[in-house]
Amino acid sequence: MTAALSRLALAAATVLATAAAAPAPQTEGGAYTRYELLAPDSHKFRIVYEITATTPGATAYYNPVRPGSIASDEHVTDRATGKPLIFNEVDGAVAKAGGVADAAPGSRYIAVTLAHPVPDNGGGGRILIDKTYEDAKSYHRDGDAIVFDRPLGIKRNTVVLPAGYRLAACNVPSQVLQQPDGRIAISFVNTSPSQAPLILRATPGAVPAGPSSLAKKLDDRAAQSREIVYYLRQPETHAFDLTHDYTETKPGVAAYVNIVRTGSTASNPSARDLDTGATMPPEIIKGAAITALEPDATDVTPDTAAVVFRFPAIEPGTSRRLRIAETYTDRDRYGLSGDELVWHRSFGRPANAIVLPAGWLLTNSSVPASITTTPDGRIRLDFINPRTDEIDTVVTARRAR
Structure with missing residues (x-):
């Protein structure tokens, strides 16, 4: 074999080896997030995040931890069986090696081990990530009012006010839905390709609780998954x-x-x-x-x-x-x-x-x-x-x- 052919063969082998080593890009679907605002002075809110890993054959899913937020009380379950899933927090370099192309070194991700590999016929690994974030920039007091000011990239979202607060303003067109325990929630589907720049404002005051006579007409549209x-x-x-x-x-x-x-x-x-x-x-x-x-x-x-x-x-x-x-x-x-x-x-x-x-x-x-x-x-x-x-x-x- 000539030197030129040897170089070509080596280059081809390198390309094939690189392609074989490169992970399949992480893909996902069915995202829905429910935010439950906790005591205002804590600056904390609970996040219940539903997501489906859709990369055929994938055995793990990587969920980013937003910069500026402190995560705690994390647990993950398989939505099909309701059983807990193994997870740990990893660096962005690990997530990138797992298929998250834009993961940067130094960023943080929750790495979830799926219950089984994602089926290759259009199926998915459905998971529920439950965590609490502390973020004073996003959730804080303004006088006697509270403000939740956070751009939301997920298209389907519900935000629940803490008990004892009344909705005063919401800049994103939303459903308003009283929860069974009396708390007030806003729910919306973001139809634009950009993040929704949500600003929610609430003031202290009891909200009369009780089931609505129109309960059957008040389904949470954002939570639906058809x-x-x-x-x-x-x-x-x-x-x-x-x-x-x-x-x-x-x-x-x-x-x-x-x-x-x-x-x-x-x-x-x-x-x-x-x-x-x-x-x-x-x-x-x-x-x-x-x-x-x-x-x-x-x-x-x-x-x-x-x-x-x-x-x-x-x-x-x-x-x-x-x-x-x-x-x-x-x-x-x-x-x-x-x-x-x-x-x-x-x-x-x-x-x-x-x-x-x-x-x-x-x-x-x-x-x-x-x-x-x-x-x-x-x-x-x-x-x-x-x-x-x-x-x-x-x-x-x-x-x-």
């Missing part, structure tokens, strides 16, 4: 594939029931447990069989159909993250008008996305959406609905020339 993605087939077919992810937490529940919307037909149902990767066989039921499983279901007729997936009953303190997949055909809400693709459908869930079929260019979206291009060149629209009602959505597209 996500649905519609993958549109060519409009001549009136068909689209969808995936619906949700977390079941109610003890005793042992089935997911998806009622097929009037005017639609469902086919190719499938499901899997995203915590383990295990698949679940489908079952089709109609009429009275639906109300037997879902007593609160409305507008169910003898001809109403539902797709059912059964799983072991949820035990107290545990949960399951499920992904339901189906193909729908809906001539009334998806198809062609002349040479124009038209989608007209309402969204009730907090997170909804549409992926246009290959070869189509977006021309109109009646509701604001974030626009991206998928790796295979299709246009994706993500709609975040922070409201509790449905958003009537019209999307049109034209074929690329």
Whole structure:
């Protein structure tokens, strides 16, 4: 072998060795944070952080400790089983070696050992990090009032005032929700790509406690974790594939029931447990069989159909993250008008996305959406609905020339 070929072979071997040694970048999803403000003079607040590690094969997750905050009372649990997870605090260099590309030496991270490697079929390792921060800059008194002034990068957040304080001002549009113990909470979904510069102000004073007569209409929107993605087939077919992810937490529940919307037909149902990767066989039921499983279901007729997936009953303190997949055909809400693709459908869930079929260019979206291009060149629209009602959505597209 010549010297030049030897150098080329050595360089190629070095590149391959470096690639093999480089960790897969840490990825995550499903982030939600609940802040509970503690006694004002302590400058402390409890943080309950839900996150899902999504890097296939990952066995650890690294959560940054914000500079300027002193962390204490830390514990971590696996959300699927409710069991504690092993963790320790490490330097940024360790986190970077574990796949956190922007981790800097000297920064601090909580390194969590996952219950099992992340499944490689779109699953995740769901964890709950519970910790207390002391941060006088973020949480302090101003006269007799208290101020929580903190930019929040997580998109879904709830902040709970300490007992004995009334909400006086909040600069981020939010739900206001009284907790069962009487404390007042604000909850919001940040629909912008930037941090939410939250400034919350409260004053001393008792707040009358008691369940609201409208409790059923006052769900914490930010805490909901349902996500649905519609993958549109060519409009001549009136068909689209969808995936619906949700977390079941109610003890005793042992089935997911998806009622097929009037005017639609469902086919190719499938499901899997995203915590383990295990698949679940489908079952089709109609009429009275639906109300037997879902007593609160409305507008169910003898001809109403539902797709059912059964799983072991949820035990107290545990949960399951499920992904339901189906193909729908809906001539009334998806198809062609002349040479124009038209989608007209309402969204009730907090997170909804549409992926246009290959070869189509977006021309109109009646509701604001974030626009991206998928790796295979299709246009994706993500709609975040922070409201509790449905958003009537019209999307049109034209074929690329």
